Amino acid sequence: MNIQGPIWGEFVGWYALPEKEVHVWRTTLDMAPSGFTKFWQILAPDERERADRFHFERDRRRAVIARGYLRLLLGQFLDLPPNKVQFEYDEFGKPGLLPEQGPSVQFNVSHSGDLILIAIGRGLAVGVDVERIRTDLDVADIAARFFSANENELLASLGGPLRYKAFFNCWTRKEAYLKARGIGLSLPLDQFDVSFLPGEEPRLLATRPDPAEASQWRVRALDLSGDYAAALAAPNSKWGLKCWDWDPLILVDGAKSA
Numbered sequence: 418m419n420i421q422g423p424i425w426g427e428f429v430g431w432y433a434l435p436e437k438e439v440h441v442w443r444t445t446l447d448m449a450p451s452g453f454t455k456f457w458q459i460l461a462p463d464e465r466e467r468a469d470r471f472h473f474e475r476d477r478r479r480a481v482i483a484r485g486y487l488r489l490l491l492g493q494f495l496d497l498p499p500n501k502v503q504f505e506y507d508e509f510g511k512p513g514l515l516p517e518q519g520p521s522v523q524f525n526v527s528h529s530g531d532l533i534l535i536a537i538g539r540g541l542a543v544g545v546d547v548e549r550i551r552t553d554l555d556v557a558d559i560a561a562r563f564f565s566a567n568e569n570e571l572l573a574s575l576g577g578p579l580r581y582k583a584f585f586n587c588w589t590r591k592e593a594y595l596k597a598r599g600i601g602l603s604l605p606l607d608q609f610d611v612s613f614l615p616g617e618e619p620r621l622l623a624t625r626p627d628p629a630e631a632s633q634w635r636v637r638a639l640d641l642s643g644d645y646a647a648a649l650a651a652p653n654s655k656w657g658l659k660c661w662d663w664d665p666l667i668l669v670d671g672a673k674s675a
């Protein structure tokens with residue numbers, strides 16, 4: 418079992434998305450103005466309006482860049498120009514593709530700090546979460562409010578930097594699971610336990626009220642730099658995981674044109 422998570426590979430060229438694999442793409446918010454303009458142009462009107470509603474410029478940039486990357490990626494896998502990709506949203510806001518566009522392609526996005534992660538699976542519901550590890554938070558207080566009693570006890574057993582890393586491992590594993598299910602906070606966070614201690618294999622340990630749910634999902638850790646924690650969740654069937662570092666310049670310029 419690979420507890421450390423997969424190695425990130427450099428993207429070398431387009432390929433068909435295989436069955437029974439989840440691919441995760443990592444990129445950054447760092448983008449030249451020309452790339453930003455290109456992304457703005459491929460967004461749908463409702464996506465531009467949503468981006469413009471953000472109060473802070475950084476949040477606006479993030480909304481445009483994350484959605485632009487998502488459109489580029491999905492456009493490649495669906496063989497469509499990025500501006501022709503169409504989304505729908507479930508009752509909790511999870512975006513998916515219109516069924517007629519790609520019934521088997523599912524995806525999820527997460528961003529934190531400068532990083533953007535996009536997970537794509539064929540025929541697999543996926544959830545991904547990344548968080549920049551912050552040491553200016555009262556993690557014991559947040560855990561007391563949101564995590565389960567078991568998780569609180571284990572977290573309290575750790576001291577110093579280990580506690581912060583473990584807290585964000587716990588947080589991202591919980592969020593990845595919720596995001597894979599697409600149910601937001603309709604399932605309270607203390608209604609399930611994940612493993613998160615240093616060196617522990619990532620797992621959904623227990624679910625309440627339905628204990629059978631725990632065996633239906635698989636959680637993986639994604640290794641990033643020491644400043645970030647990240648996790649991926651998908652159904653507990655056999656699937657492989659590949660992780661790609663995305664060089665924006667190559668793929669923005671190489672994308673199908675509208």
Ligand SMILES: CC(C)(COP(=O)(O)OP(=O)(O)OC[C@H]1O[C@@H](n2cnc3c(N)ncnc32)[C@H](O)[C@@H]1OP(=O)(O)O)[C@@H](O)C(=O)NCCC(=O)NCCS
Binds near residue numbers: 546547589600
């Ligand atoms: C929607 C939600 C999942 C976003 O989480 P977040 O950490 O703020 O943001 P992330 O960057 O990880 O994810 C945002 C992306 O998730 C996707 N998303 C939105 N609603 C979603 C949902 N219900 N399920 C799955 N994905 C969702 C969107 O693609 C969004 O990206 P976009 O805004 O650029 O389109 C979050 O509001 C939520 O419901 N979280 C539940 C758990 C929680 O709050 N945990 C805290 C302590 S463990």
